[in-house]
Amino acid sequence: MSGSAVVIGTFDGVHTGHRRLLELAREHQPGARVVAVTFWPHPVSVIRPGAEPRLLSDPAQRDRLLREAGADEVVVVPFSAEISRWSPAEFVDRVLRPLQPARVLVGENFTFGHRAAGTAATLAELFGDEVVVESVPLAQLDGLPVSSTRIRAALAEGDLATANRLLGRPYCFRGVVVVGDRRGRELGFPTANLLVPESMAVPGDGIYAGWLTVSSGPDAGRHPAAISVGTNPTFDGVQRRVESNVIGRTDLQLYGLEIEVEFTAWVRGQVRYTGVDDLVAQIRLDVEQIRQVLQG
Known part of the structure; x- marks a missing residue:
């Protein structure tokens, strides 16, 4: 025709x-x-x-x-x-x-x-x-x-389940990995950091289970990830970022590469901890929970 x-x-x-x-x-x-x-x-x-x-x-x-x-x-x-x-x-x-x-x-x-x-x-x-x-x-x-406005509102509230149902897929955020504070590597959980432009929507501050996809290079592919959205309140951060720890990997070299972060499930809200030891203990619990969520 x-x-x-x-x-x-x-x-x-x-x-x-x-x-x-x-x-x-x-x-x-x-x-x-x-x-x-x-x-x-x-x-x-x-x-x-x-x-x-x-x-x-x-x-x-x-x-x-x-x-x-x-x-x-x-x-x-x-x-x-x-x-x-x-x-x-x-x-x-x-x-x-x-x-x-x-x-x-x-x-x-x-x-x-x-x-x-x-x-x-x-x-x-x-x-x-x-x-x-x-x-x-x-x-x-x-x-x-179903509307983009409704999805934005759900994301802002941290209601990832509703946002993903409206989208019909997991919400994804894309960007180029920048050098962060390098604090995650020191704590044993290196992260790929993406800045959040004012023009783009991201889920509300908190911890999420998801996947990190690398578009090119030797580590290209889709990797399980523990994702943090927020400002790092434990360290008095002010810049909002999406930080993704690829579970079980400490060898990835992602600076300057384009990645896409896929948000699968909400885990918990963001918390300010009184000490680094408490933070590391919670990260270990988060990573284990996220590993089980992604395997299930």
């Missing part, structure tokens, strides 16, 4: 609702090339600077997740003040028509064009009989819509 099946959205995090949209595109337009149209930077950062949300995925992650979810092509609209002033008709003519869509699918809350004037009904009016436009009801979980 000629023509593409186009889905449109910000797709931050590529959660279960986003994946359902891609599934329907392939299901309702068999044989068509599925194209995901998205935006970078986040439109809110352009329309209301300072009000933008913490992001659940960076552009590279989002591209990979969309393709894994069924997109054959990902088109990124470089969102700008100029584009924010486009009318719905301009958006359709400049972005969508060149993709030769046979079908366009959007979530039922989708808006576009200057002052969010366009809706799915607008798309249908602008395309007429040449393109089928579908407004897809939002996916639901526990009686509430």
Whole structure:
């Protein structure tokens, strides 16, 4: 069948609702090339600077997740003040028509064009009989819509279980390993440290079970990890970091490498200890508990 099946959205995090949209595109337009149209930077950062949300995925992650979810092509609209002033008709003519869509699918809350004037009904009016436009009801979980906003709130509260159910996968945080305080190595539990940019979401401060994936080098692969999110209150830290100890390994050389940290389960909240011995004893308990969680 000629023509593409186009889905449109910000797709931050590529959660279960986003994946359902891609599934329907392939299901309702068999044989068509599925194209995901998205935006970078986040439109809110352009329309209301300072009000933008913490992001659940960076552009590279989002591209990979969309393709894994069924997109054959990902088109990124470089969102700008100029584009924010486009009318719905301009958006359709400049972005969508060149993709030769046979079908366009959007979530039922989708808006576009200057002052969010366009809706799915607008798309249908602008395309007429040449393109089928579908407004897809939002996916639901526990009686509430699945949304990136809801996932961010769950992560901030440390409710990893809910966040992961909404995502349909473990939450992942990606970055380049930086040199930390080297304190973990001195304590017998070296960590790979990632700084937390203001623009990105991470789970609430605490200890988590998960996996650390190294993208390149001799230690490339997926490793079991004990993960700490926070500021190291025992040592009066102020910089928020994601610190991952690869369980059973003290020989990894990860500085300067890109890694992805996958959060599987919450273990406990962050605690300020009165001495190093108490901290080390707790880390040993945490690592053993996390080892069992990941094996189970």
